Amino acid sequence: MPAAGVAALIGLADDHLILGHRLSEWCGHAPMLEEDLAMPNIALDLIGQARALYSYAGDLEGAGRDEDALAFGRMERAYRNLLICELPNGDFAQTMLRQFYFASFMQLFWQEAERSSDATLAAIAAKAVKEAQYHRRHCAEWVIRLGDGTDESARRMAEAMALLAPYTGEFFIADPEACGAVEAGIWPDTQALQPAWQADVEQVFAAAKLVPPASVYAQKGGRSGLHTEAMGHLLAQLQFMQRSFPDMTW
Amino acid sequence: MVTLQARRAWEAAAAVLDPEVPAVTVADLGILRAVDIDDQGRAVAQVTPTYSGCPAVLAIELAIEAALRQAGFDPVIERVLAPAWTTDWITEEGREKLRAYGIAPPVAGSSSKRALFGEITVACPRCAARDTSKLSEFGSTACKAQYRCNACHEPFDYFKCI
Numbered sequence: 001m002p003a004a005g006v007a008a009l010i011g012l013a014d015d016h017l018i019l020g021h022r023l024s025e026w027c028g029h030a031p032m033l034e035e036d037l038a039m040p041n042i043a044l045d046l047i048g049q050a051r052a053l054y055s056y057a058g059d060l061e062g063a064g065r066d067e068d069a070l071a072f073g074r075m076e077r078a079y080r081n082l083l084i085c086e087l088p089n090g091d092f093a094q095t096m097l098r099q100f101y102f103a104s105f106m107q108l109f110w111q112e113a114e115r116s117s118d119a120t121l122a123a124i125a126a127k128a129v130k131e132a133q134y135h136r137r138h139c140a141e142w143v144i145r146l147g148d149g150t151d152e153s154a155r156r157m158a159e160a161m162a163l164l165a166p167y168t169g170e171f172f173i174a175d176p177e178a179c180g181a182v183e184a185g186i187w188p189d190t191q192a193l194q195p196a197w198q199a200d201v202e203q204v205f206a207a208a209k210l211v212p213p214a215s216v217y218a219q220k221g222g223r224s225g226l227h228t229e230a231m232g233h234l235l236a237q238l239q240f241m242q243r244s245f246p247d248m249t250w
Numbered sequence: 251m252v253t254l255q256a257r258r259a260w261e262a263a264a265a266v267l268d269p270e271v272p273a274v275t276v277a278d279l280g281i282l283r284a285v286d287i288d289d290q291g292r293a294v295a296q297v298t299p300t301y302s303g304c305p306a307v308l309a310i311e312l313a314i315e316a317a318l319r320q321a322g323f324d325p326v327i328e329r330v331l332a333p334a335w336t337t338d339w340i341t342e343e344g345r346e347k348l349r350a351y352g353i354a355p356p357v358a359g360s361s362s363k364r365a366l367f368g369e370i371t372v373a374c375p376r377c378a379a380r381d382t383s384k385l386s387e388f389g390s391t392a393c394k395a396q397y398r399c400n401a402c403h404e405p406f407d408y409f410k411c412i
Contacts, residue, residue, distance in 0.1 A: 034386035034396070041388040048303025052331070123332035127302055130336065130412040138387050 002117045002186050006061045007177035009121075010070060011080035011223055013053035017071055018231075019085035019102060020046030021238050023095070031092050038138060042099065045131040052124045072242035076232055077225040080177075084167035086222070086231045093146050093153065094160040100139035101164060104200045105171045105193065107132040112188035121186065140204045147208025157210055169218020171197070176223070259293040260285040262321035269309045270391045271409075273351035276310060280339025283330055285318075293323035298335045301392040301412075337411045348409055349375045354397065356411035372408050374399035384408075 023043035030036035054067035065073070084102065089095045110132055113125035146153040172194040174182065181187035205212050221227065241248060263285050264277035276282040276297070283296040295314050299307045311327045318325035337356035340348075345355035354375045373380050379401030386396040387410070395410040 034388065037386060037390070038388040041392055044303030044305065044392060045301055046303070048299070048301065052302060119332070123334065124302075126334035127299075127331060130334070131302060134387070134410075134412060 002184060003060055004116070004118050004121050004181055004186050005177050006057050007080065008175055008181060008187060009053050009057035009060070011175060011177065013050045013057060013070070014079045014081035015085050015102075016046040016050035016053065017238075018079070018081045018234065019099075020044070020050060021234065022085065022087075022089055023099070025089055026095065035092070039095070042135050042138075045128075045135070049124065049128045049131070052127075056120050056124070068242070072239050076227060076235055079227065079231070079235070080223050080225060082167070082170050083219055083222040083228055084164065084170065086228060086234055087164070087167065088230050090160065090163070091156055093156040094163065096139050096142040096146065097157065097160040098164055099135060100143050100204070101168050101171075101201065103132050103136035103139055104204075105168075105197050107136050108193045108196050108200075109188050109190065112193070116186050116188075117184070118186045143204055143210070144208040147205070147210040154209070157208070161210060161212060165213050166216045166219045169216070170220045170222060173218070173220055173223070256285060256287045256293075258321065259287065259295075259318060259323050262317050262323070263293075263295050263314045266310070266313045266317050268306070269313065270306050270393075271348070271351070271353065273353075274340075274344045274347045276314065278341050278344030278347060280335060280341065280344070281310060282314065288326070291324065292326050293318045294326045294328055296328045296330045298330050300335050304392050306391070337409065340409075352376065352406055353394070354406060354408040356409050370411070372397050374402060374404065375406055376404050377402040 020043040023039050023046065026036070026039040027043075028036065030039055050071070051067050054070040058065045058067060058070055084098060087098065107129060110125040110129035114122055114129060116122045116125065143157065147157045148154070172191050174189070174191055175187075178187040182189045202212065263282055264275055266276045266282075268274050268276060268279055268281075271279075279300070281298055281300060283298055285293055285295045288294050295318065297307075297311055297314060307329075311329070315325045315327055340355065348355045352375050354372050357370050357372060371380050372382050372384075374382050374397075377399060379399055381400040382397050383400060384395065385398050385405065388394075389396045389407055389410075393409055394407045396405065397408045398405045
């Protein structure tokens with residue numbers, strides 16, 4: 001039975017764990033109660049998706065690593081997440097724009113993965129695609145509300161875009177760990193998703209009266225374990241309990 | 251006699267209430283997919299999560315396991331992902347129970363074709379008025395959104411459609 005590569009699955013799981021962790025930092029700090037519910041809810045979905053992917057990767061690997069070992073027991077360079085997932089939250093505009101970029105991409109990714117010849121990946125995708133759609137819609141509404149809002153909210157959205165746009169190119173760089181799997185119909189061809197993603201975000205930016213930068217240099221390195229300065233600090237918090245009390249359980 | 255045993259096991263497991271919405275059972279919600287007796291005589295319950303990150307999944311699995319054990323079975327819980335759960339798995343009876351409990355059941359049909367800002371009409375579970383407005387897309391649990399009735403002014407939960 002065809003199966004996705006362990007490293008590619010771990011990279012995808014890392015995207016979801018790290019971004020889910022970042023979003024969870026908003027819990028209790030959001031600008032309003034509704035968003036204080038929304039962001040941890042989205043974070044829960046992302047971490048749930050990460051758990052399914054880690055568990056599957058651990059089973060395929062067959063080396064006895066479970067979801068906890070993979071989530072909490074690796075060094076920084078072993079994490080393969082996209083850089084955009086680990087960036088600090090910044091203000092609410094920055095968090096919403098990052099989530100919109102990611103959810104729009106993941107919606108397209110999961111739609112393709114639903115047709116994977118790897119039955120487990122297809123099953124995870126069939127679940128996740130509906131969640132990504134919901135996240136995308138919620139975040140798109142905020143991008144429009146803030147972009148086409150007050151001078152202050154529009155300025156913040158424009159600043160967020162200038163900061164984050166360079167990190168979106170990494171979505172579409174083929175993961176070297178997934179190359180064979182793309183040809184075998186197991187893994188989505190991420191490069192091929194770019195036009196649809198571009199069209200989706202541009203339609204929302206047009207409604208938001210936001211002008212995306214014409215062309216930007218793509219920041220990359222996450223899939224090779226080369227992270228930004230923010231990653232070590234994030235892991236210090238994420239891994240604290242397991243590092244202090246290895247193999248602890250509740 | 252296996253089929254009779256399987257039916258008994260199903261009835262025991264199907265009576266388990268959802269921990270977060272205790273008005274409906276796991277069978278009403280369509281989370282409990284099947285219960286079969288395997289060749290070793292164990293009761294194998296197939297359970298599917300609603301949302302990937304639903305924190306109640308483990309509690310639900312433990313409750314089903316306990317219910318089967320109490321009914322005299324040797325339980326095995328199998329988590330299944332495919333076919334993915336959608337709100338269409340909620341039974342007609344489950345939808346009525348949700349409404350009676352004060353939670354508007356999901357509007358029938360998939361949400362996937364709904365465009366940006368696409369609005370749906372959610373009827374108030376208390377007075378049945380269709381003039382309601384959305385307060386928040388996310389609610390107290392992963393599966394709910396918050397609405398308010400503009401007729402009777404009651405806020406209510408909506409079991410959101412995915």
